[in-house]
Amino acid sequence: MANSRFEYVKQFERENFLLPDTYIVIRVDGKGFHKFSEKYEFEKPNDERALKVMNQAALKMMESFPDITVTYGDSDEYSFLLQKKCNLFERREMKLVSTFASHMSVYYMYAWNKEFPQKPLDPSRLPTFDARAVQYPTFRHVRDYFSWRQVDCHINNLYNTTFWNLVIRGGLTGKEAENRLIGTVSSDKNEILFKEFGINYNNEPEIYKKGTVMVRDYVSSREEQELSERQLQRLEKQRRKANISTLHVDIIKDDFWNERPWLE
Ligand code: GTP
Numbered sequence: 001m002a003n004s005r006f007e008y009v010k011q012f013e014r015e016n017f018l019l020p021d022t023y024i025v026i027r028v029d030g031k032g033f034h035k036f037s038e039k040y041e042f043e044k045p046n047d048e049r050a051l052k053v054m055n056q057a058a059l060k061m062m063e064s065f066p067d068i069t070v071t072y073g074d075s076d077e078y079s080f081l082l083q084k085k086c087n088l089f090e091r092r093e094m095k096l097v098s099t100f101a102s103h104m105s106v107y108y109m110y111a112w113n114k115e116f117p118q119k120p121l122d123p124s125r126l127p128t129f130d131a132r133a134v135q136y137p138t139f140r141h142v143r144d145y146f147s148w149r150q151v152d153c154h155i156n157n158l159y160n161t162t163f164w165n166l167v168i169r170g171g172l173t174g175k176e177a178e179n180r181l182i183g184t185v186s187s188d189k190n191e192i193l194f195k196e197f198g199i200n201y202n203n204e205p206e207i208y209k210k211g212t213v214m215v216r217d218y219v220s221s222r223e224e225q226e227l228s229e230r231q232l233q234r235l236e237k238q239r240r241k242a243n244i245s246t247l248h249v250d251i252i253k254d255d256f257w258n259e260r261p262w263l264e
């Protein structure tokens with residue numbers, strides 16, 4: 001860059017480098033998806049094809065950023081876990097967050113156009129995502145973070161399933177359904193679904209109840225910090241090529257994590 005008397009303005013720029021040796025979780029969330037889902041007439045409570053669009057976008061994210069080891073999402077959000085040693089953008093927070101938000105937005109749009117050619121996107125309501133980065137010092141925190149998101153998915157889905165059955169099949173207005181559900185706990189909602197609509201919540205599709213987890217199934221045999229630059233490059237290539245599994249399983253219990261010790 002040529003020197004000029006204006007260059008001093010650069011000194012005003014600030015950069016936040018995320019702490020080394022900590023887990024980074026970047027969560028993207030659709031902006032105004034309540035309105036977006038109304039505008040494009042999503043099915044209620046769950047639109048299978050809209051979820052497919054989210055999942056395709058998340059998969060593209062994993063393919064583009066090999067530092068992502070696992071990701072979990074439901075509704076209009078996805079949380080990406082970056083490996084502890086990740087040095088993407090030298091761990092610059094603004095670069096990471098803005099890149100994740102913009103990539104998710106364009107991948108979503110690309111997947112949308114493929115899935116819904118008969119529902120072209122209106123330029124006045126395009127899908128966009130925000131992003132935030134959170135750092136966690138231990139894997140216990142990471143586990144609790146993902147448990148938190150999956151519990152949230154479960155609570156929202158049970159509520160929405162009951163709410164929309166009361167409205168669509170029970171003939172209640174939105175307000176009436178809302179009032180009916182005030183103060184109810186999970187077992188009450190299960191009972192409404194079963195007694196009034198013959199629905200056993202346990203038999204609802206796993207993708208709705210549990211959300212979606214994508215995991216890069218590669219195995220790192222040695223501590224990565226001991227590896228030379230060339231070995232690291234090879235590992236990166238391995239990671240890039242690794243198979244990515246898409247699952248709808250419990251990530252609160254130990255099994256998922258015990259089967260994949262390399263995630264830690
Ligand atoms: P901000 O994230 O704050 O911009 O608001 P938001 O409108 O995106 O709401 P939020 O992220 O809290 O929640 C996502 C919203 O998307 C839900 O409340 C639903 O209204 C909508 N949504 C997501 N998935 C589906 C779906 O499969 N079907 C329907 N009908 N709506 C969905």
Ligand code: MG
Pocket residue numbers: 029030031032033034076
């Ligand atoms: Mg949102």
